[in-house]
Amino acid sequence: SQQGEEDPQALSIQEGENATMNCSYKTSINNLQWYRQNSGRGLVHLILIRSNERExxxxxxxxxxxxxxKSSSLLITASRxxxxASYFCATDDGTGFQKLVFGTGTRLLVSP
Amino acid sequence: GAGVSQSPRYKVAKRGQDVALRCDPISGHVSLFWYQQALGQGPEFLTYFQNEAQLDKSGLPSDRFFAERPEGSVSTLKIQRTQQEDSAVYLCASSPRVDGTEAFFGQGTRLTVV
Structure with missing residues (x-):
């Protein structure tokens, strides 16, 4: 498989703080997406950024x-x-085809 | 419902048993994907359908895995002679776009092979 890498693997912060997680990938891409996965639930699409966009x-x-x-970052401001949840970046495989290549994920814990 | 529905949510199979996992995509979505997610890992691509055509099955780990979408809507992932390494969450996703972007995922089926 061609999974990208994300760091940190785990992040623990307090409510109100910002959370930053990073993703690196291996091949040329057309777009990159971020997903969130709560415990026991499916993946929820958060945002898509195309290769010609910077932010x-x-x-x-x-x-x-x-x-x-070949990197991307996700910043969550004023966390709650x-x-x-776990946050995953996902890229297309650069061939123009549709399958997503996911990173290993960052587990974010926000404490009240 | 409005989302992608998968059944069963949980399945325990004895090693060697055949299992069938069902996915009901969002109505009208042309693209359908299956992914396998091992514990603590990101999902890994298994196969892709555009309507009823299986255009990519390169991620299926062995010939024990088979997927179909005969009428271009509901899809079934079948695993024959299950083995312990097949234990994982199997996720289905559908997208209204031919390029498959911004796919909506179901809650998955957690398969445990004992």
Whole structure:
């Protein structure tokens, strides 16, 4: 498999703090997506950034993409306990096809 | 319902048993994917359908794994002669887009082979 790598593997913060997680990938891509997965639940799509974009915002989320470094970051501002989840980046495999290649994930714990 | 529905939610199978996992995608979604997620890992691609056509099955780990979507809606992932390494969560996702972006995932089926 061609999973990317995410760091940190685990992150523990207090409510109100910002959380930053990073993702690196291996191949050229057309787009990169971030997903959230709560314990026992499916993946929820958060945001998509295309290869020709450098930054994108959605509510409290900010995503950056550096294709020269093959890396992306997800920033969650003013975190809440409800943000506790695992976060995964996912890329297409660069061939123009549809399957997603997921990273190993960052487990975020937000304490009240 | 409005989302992707998978059944059963949990399945315990004895080693050697055959299992069938069902996915009901969002109505009208053209793309359907199956992923396998081992404990503590990210999902890994198994197979992709565009309507009823299985366009990519490169992720299926062995010939014991078989998927179908005969009428372009409901899909079934079948695993024959299950083995312990098949224990994982099996996720189904559907997308209204041909390029499969912004897919909606079901809650998954957790398969435990004992």
């Amino acid at each position: 994108k915002h959605s509510g409290r989320l900010r995503v950056t993409l550096d294709t020269s470094k 306990a409800a943000d506790t």
